Amino acid sequence: GSPPQALVDDTEDVSLDFGSEEELALRKAKIRHPLATFFHLFFRVSAIITYLFCDWFSNSFVACFVTILLLLSFDFWSVKNVTGRLLVGLHWWNQIDEDGKSHWVFEARRVPTRAASTEAEARIFWLGLIICPVIWTVFFFSTLFSLKLKWLALVIAGISLQTANLYGYIYCKLGGHKSTSRATSHFFVTADVPKSKYRVALPATALNRHVLTR
Amino acid sequence: FAGLADVSIAEDIPVEGEITIPVGSHSPDEDCSTLDEPVRDTIMRDLKAVGKKFVHVMYPKKSSALLRDWDLWGPLVLCVSLALMLQGGSADSKEDGGPQFAEVFVIIWFGAVVITLNSKLLGGTISFFQSLCVLGYCVLPLTVAMLVCRLVLLAGSGTVSFIIRLIVVVAMFGWSTLASTAFLADSQPPNRKALVVYPIFLFYFVISWMILTFTPQ
Numbered sequence: 001g002s003p004p005q006a007l008v009d010d011t012e013d014v015s016l017d018f019g020s021e022e023e024l025a026l027r028k029a030k031i032r033h034p035l036a037t038f039f040h041l042f043f044r045v046s047a048i049i050t051y052l053f054c055d056w057f058s059n060s061f062v063a064c065f066v067t068i069l070l071l072l073s074f075d076f077w078s079v080k081n082v083t084g085r086l087l088v089g090l091h092w093w094n095q096i097d098e099d100g101k102s103h104w105v106f107e108a109r110r111v112p113t114r115a116a117s118t119e120a121e122a123r124i125f126w127l128g129l130i131i132c133p134v135i136w137t138v139f140f141f142s143t144l145f146s147l148k149l150k151w152l153a154l155v156i157a158g159i160s161l162q163t164a165n166l167y168g169y170i171y172c173k174l175g176g177h178k179s180t181s182r183a184t185s186h187f188f189v190t191a192d193v194p195k196s197k198y199r200v201a202l203p204a205t206a207l208n209r210h211v212l213t214r
Numbered sequence: 215f216a217g218l219a220d221v222s223i224a225e226d227i228p229v230e231g232e233i234t235i236p237v238g239s240h241s242p243d244e245d246c247s248t249l250d251e252p253v254r255d256t257i258m259r260d261l262k263a264v265g266k267k268f269v270h271v272m273y274p275k276k277s278s279a280l281l282r283d284w285d286l287w288g289p290l291v292l293c294v295s296l297a298l299m300l301q302g303g304s305a306d307s308k309e310d311g312g313p314q315f316a317e318v319f320v321i322i323w324f325g326a327v328v329i330t331l332n333s334k335l336l337g338g339t340i341s342f343f344q345s346l347c348v349l350g351y352c353v354l355p356l357t358v359a360m361l362v363c364r365l366v367l368l369a370g371s372g373t374v375s376f377i378i379r380l381i382v383v384v385a386m387f388g389w390s391t392l393a394s395t396a397f398l399a400d401s402q403p404p405n406r407k408a409l410v411v412y413p414i415f416l417f418y419f420v421i422s423w424m425i426l427t428f429t430p431q
Contacts, residue, residue, distance in 0.1 A: 062301065062315050066294055073290060077260075082253055094343065096282040100401070102341035153316050 030120045033086045037124055040083040043075030044132045047158065051139065051151075065154055076161040079129070084169060085109075087117050087125040092168040106172040129169060133162040264288050267347075271354045271393055281397060284343050289350020292357050293322050296421075299360045300428060318424065325417045326350060333398065333410050340401040349417070352394040356418065359386035360425045367430055379426060387422040391415055 031037055047068050050057065054064035084090050089109030096102045117125075136158040143151050264287050297318035330345040338345075363379045394414055399407045 062298065065315060066298070069290075069294070073287075081256055081260075094284075094341075096284075096341060096344065100281075100339050100341075102344070150316050153320050 030118055032118055033121060036083045036086040037121055039078055040087065040125060041128050043071050043078060044128060044162070047071040047075060048132065048135055051154075051158075061150065065151075068154055069157065072158050072161050076165060079165050080168070083125065084165075084172075087121045088169075088173075089117060090169055090172040092172050104168075106168070106175045108172050108175065129162075129166050133159060133166055136162060260285065260287070267351050268354060271351045275396075281340070281344055281348070284341075284347035286343070286347060286350065289322075289326075289347065289353065292350060292353045293319060296322070296353065296357050296360055299357075299364055300424060321420065321424075322350075322353065325420070329413045329417055332413050333402065336406050336409055337403060338398075338401045338410065340398065345398060348394055348397045349414070352390045352397075352418075353421065355386040355389040355393070356383075356421050356425060359383050359422070360428075363425060363428060364430075367428075371429065383422050383426045387418050390418045394418075 050064065050068050050071065054068075058064060080092070084092075090107065091109075092104065092106045094102055094104050136155060140152075140155045140159060143149070143155050263283055263285060267285075267288055297315050300318050301315060326346050326349040329349060330342055333340065333345060334342065340348075359382050362382050366375050366378050366382075369375065391411075391414060395411050398414065399411055402410050
């Protein structure tokens with residue numbers, strides 16, 4: 001009879017609204033990747049806090065050293081491989097081709113995907129990326145001048161890892177504006193890439209038509 | 215395009231040009247699909263790559279695919295475990311072995327960097343991080359030797375234990391050197407192989423020396 005029909009109609013309406021409501025909420029949210037944002041900051045800030053307060057946590061130099069080193073490594077890996085792609089759509093990596101030549105590739109995503117990043121996320125990403133190497137540089141000088149030299153190796157490791165990410169992402173960001181675009185991403189490859197040249201033959205009619213019709 | 219409006223070319227003359235495309239463009243395509251892969255897949259992929267390299271060190275066969283996919287996680291883990299096991303092993307350590315831990319770290323990483331620079335200056339074709347990767351992973355046999363030495367020292371520290379430790383360390387030292395030269399020496403021109411192998415020999419010799427002279431408190 002008619003009540004089951006009405007029920008079917010009701011549930012169909014409800015499911016459609018639910019889908020679009022979810023998308024609307026996603027679009028309105030200031031932070032669309034909460035987990036990535038959290039982890040982007042978590043490892044770096046934990047490393048800095050552990051370094052500053054290591055005397056409170058443990059008496060052992062070795063435990064602090066290993067903990068901070070592991071936090072810095074996890075931070076490097078997650079910022080390079082995960083949070084950069086999710087929060088700002090940038091990615092950089094090293095590629096070695098069959099000849100054994102290595103080149104660095106920098107990619108910037110142009111077409112926004114469904115869950116593209118928001119401005120708040122981008123701001124958090126860049127602030128976290130820039131402020132932490134500065135803090136580690138401050139630690140470098142304070143360690144040097146207070147002659148606590150056993151920490152120097154760790155501070156240098158911290159500076160190198162975080163500056164590498166900073167440099168890589170800045171290169172991605174700048175390179176994306178300069179290079180020629182593909183359909184969905186800019187690819188910006190360093191100069192020592194072996195390029196292959198193709199000779200292209202175009203029939204002149206096609207060229208005429210393209211030029212004249214603006 | 216107003217200025218080109220009156221350009222006309224005869225229809226049957228082909229127009230030729232040149233387009234330069236970076237050769238490596240095929241793999242960014244497959245990386246585009248990994249751009250949105252879940253994080254767990256990324257982690258598992260990297261873990262499997264690290265595990266494969268450990269296996270390759272134990273059975274060193276020249277494999278160019280292995281060399282291309284470098285990572286520094288293995289060397290980090292090996293360096294940390296070796297440094298942890300070398301704790302408190304010298305006669306004049308006053309604190310909790312702090313300075314020695316950092317010393318082992320610095321020796322391994324600084325030594326690896328110097329060897330890499332040396333091989334690059336000699337005209338090697340291998341890249342900086344690939345070389346670091348190989349040298350770091352080939353510390354695995356020596357880490358195993360350290361483990362064995364510590365176990366042997368638990369049993370006693372007489373002459374017999376010293377002889378056992380000597381044999382184990384020498385064997386593992388030989389294994390490390392052979393494994394790393396299997397990967398690295400091929401990238402050098404033939405008349406320079408000895409110049410490249412000698413620093414590697416020294417590097418693993420210093421680490422073996424630290425392992426052999428380890429005496430617990």
